[in-house]
Amino acid sequence: MGMMKEDVFYIRADRRRVLRSFLLGPGGLWVPGVMAEALTLTPRATEGPYYPDHLPLDQDNDLVQCTGREAAAMGTVASFGGRVLNADGKAMEGAVVELWQADNNGCYLHSKGVQRGKERDPMFQGFGKMETNQKGEYRFRTIMAGLYTGRTRHFHVAVVKDGKRLLTTQLFIEGEPQNERDGILKQMGTDEQRLSVIRPFEKVSGGDGALVATWDIVLGSTAEEPQERRGPAPRRPLER
Secondary structure, eight states: OOOOOGGGSSOOGGGHHHHHHHHHSTTOSOOTTOOOOOOOOOOOOOOOTTSOSSOOSOOSSBOSSOTTOSSOOSSOEEEEEEEEEETTSOBOTTOEEEEEOOOTTSOOSSTTOOOTTOOOOTTOOOEEEEEOOTTOEEEEEEEOOOOOTTOOSEEEEEEEETTEEEEEEEEEETTOGGGGGOHHHHTSSSHHHHHHTEEOOEEOTTSOSOEEEEOOEEEOSSOOOTHHHHOSOOSSTTOO
16 A cells, blocks of 8 residues: 555644654554455444543644643554545545544543543543545554453544544454453454454554554445434443
């Protein structure tokens, strides 16, 4: 896959230097010889109760460094990206990919998303988005999602096109022991579909030490209905 030009990112010019090694250097996401996997429709998942109810001013695809703040977010830096494709394998240009997740303390950017006994990391952006280029490519720089009671580590992702939410899903981390017990993951489609949303995050030789994963998002032919997003009511406040 070719490299994505910097001018399509939701990243200001003075912040592109922060991501330069991630995008272009030895620790870059795209490496020669990586082949597209057999297409499997990415399964839907609940949006959960913590989609931000107050979006940050800074909404770019670098969630580690907030505008106007010198300190970076706590936690292990993790980057992931890939392509947004339709079921026929055609790249989807101009789709907006959204990411929201728990910070290193297991807290969300939501008025009710702070876990008991914890505080939200003010240096973590909590929500980001970017628009895919003509090759359907997207990517995020963030941290490993925080762990909290009732769930395994996970990232929330949505894909929006022309104002319509096409997909709400979740991305999981290969090797997490809680994966086998996670109720949401168990309900996500077929075995093949579940495997498609569990990705290895690995250090890249010669990189900056951040963990990196690739993940293609494959969309079906129908947009979501609003009532599909939240999913069943949680049994406990921390489950979703």
